[in-house]
Amino acid sequence: MSVQIRSLTRRAPNASRKMLDGVSLTIEDGAFVALVGPSGAGKTTLLRTIAGLDGPYEGTVLVDGRVLAGRPMRERRIGFVFQNYALFRHMTVARNISFGLDVLPRGERPDRGAIAARVAELLELIQLPTLGGAYPDQLSGGQRQRVALARALATKPGLLLLDEPFGALDPIVRRQIRRWLRGLHDQLGLTTVLVTHDHDEALEVADRLVVMQNGRVVQEAAAETLDAAPATPFVMEFLGEALEFPGQVAHGRFLPDDPNVLSFAVGAGDGPATAYLRPHEARLVAAGGAARAIPLTGGQGGLRRLAVALGTREVEILVLPERLGQVGTEGLGLDIGRARLFRDGAPLAGAPPVASGQELPRVTVG
Structure with a gap:
């Protein structure tokens, strides 16, 4: 799925400042893009706006050429992974993964056998085939992160949005999970947008980096281009x-x-x-x-x-x-x-x- 953002502006609730200031951005189908920048740059606000979780805003967000405004979330084919995983502690791993399918309208919901098969498929995909009956508190941080990704993938989205998904993991697990995520992106042919303040993380997994500052896109390019020809001193200093x-x-x-x-x-x-x-x-x-x-x-x-x-x-x-x-x-x-x-x-x-x-x-x- 492709994403086109045109002149996107979003104001803080008190309207005293712009959280996003005239952002225009194109994300090609199948791309892995990282939104990078310091805290307060507008990365998460942009991600949530793409997902339809925040509003109102000025400008246009198109996914596969269609305007998202007013469309129900279930019709958007977007998977979202939150920074804190947001797993349901009272549900097993299998139930967490199937949640998005379980809440679909009756006419769109797969039968129980199809849901169980999809959960088993995803447990294999995230390399946790025997942990469907476990609860989130019984898992390591890296395992919980993979379950959150599996839940986001359950409805077969074309667009995967990740908001600082590795922030709570120790450095060794972070490296393992992000390499696994890049492989998963390539295997499934997703369009993936990752929010991170860690430029090393972005350099490792993303095809293209979008550097943000004060609600604006400062520069977008492949990592090699950003390093060789930074558009501003901020870009030069942020990337290393x-x-x-x-x-x-x-x-x-x-x-x-x-x-x-x-x-x-x-x-x-x-x-x-x-x-x-x-x-x-x-x-x-x-x-x-x-x-x-x-x-x-x-x-x-x-x-x-x-x-x-x-x-x-x-x-x-x-x-x-x-x-x-x-x-x-x-x-x-x-x-x-x-x-x-x-x-x-x-x-x-x-x-x-x-x-x-x-x-x-x-x-x-x-």
């Missing part, structure tokens, strides 16, 4: 650790305010600008500054973490272990030639930056 270096563009070069950070060539007009880059994209250069490298414990992806004292402040970077032996720890310059440049909160137009100084192979972490 980022280093920030203010400075000026003059005569075709970016000149950082800190003299221990090396300038690099750009094809942009003169004026103030700010450079952002990931810690693993910075390079230490043996000459060209008075910076000092201070080894720290820990690292990431085979890279070593260093504190670089620039004089007025310290920044932490990630480097190949052998690199520190090549350049030493004193009299260093910091090469930020792989940075993305912004001016007034927007990407700075111009040629891609050219890395300066001594090169290292580019290493992607995470």
Whole structure:
């Protein structure tokens, strides 16, 4: 099922602010999309509006080309998984899963045998075939999450909406469940929309990320595009650790305010600008500054973490272990030639930056 959202605006109950502010978004049939952003960005409000759980609103929500407003929930073919699972504690796992089928109007409700067969099918699908007679309190968090997903799938929805479904799980179980969920999405051919504030989670399971801030869609794209060409500094910083270096563009070069950070060539007009880059994209250069490298414990992806004292402040970077032996720890310059440049909160137009100084192979972490 596809989803088209056009100029969607929803106000808070007291009408003092907009919870959604002119959101337009298209979700293709069969896509797995993650809505990401900080708390209060409007992610859950958008999800609930798609489901028809919230209102009123201005704008249009179309599912498979049809307007949802005024249509009963049972006709929408939408499955919804809440953050707290919302399982009925007094019902067995099997009864929880069959609930959506049990409450269908008599003319649409399958017979008992068909419902039992559907429950057995779903118990196999969620890998809990022997737990139909158990109660939610007897299950682990990961098992309860899978039961909530099975209940949402019981009526064979074409669209699955997930509101922070892994928030209560420990990290190991979270990784297991989200890998399982991605496999389930592919197996069933669903259209899935996931709300999460965890960008690592979104990167692992989703085809496309929709970054939200203050009730608006800031940028939507594949993860690789968001990282390579973020639309705003917020997107850059939200999707991972980022280093920030203010400075000026003059005569075709970016000149950082800190003299221990090396300038690099750009094809942009003169004026103030700010450079952002990931810690693993910075390079230490043996000459060209008075910076000092201070080894720290820990690292990431085979890279070593260093504190670089620039004089007025310290920044932490990630480097190949052998690199520190090549350049030493004193009299260093910091090469930020792989940075993305912004001016007034927007990407700075111009040629891609050219890395300066001594090169290292580019290493992607995470």
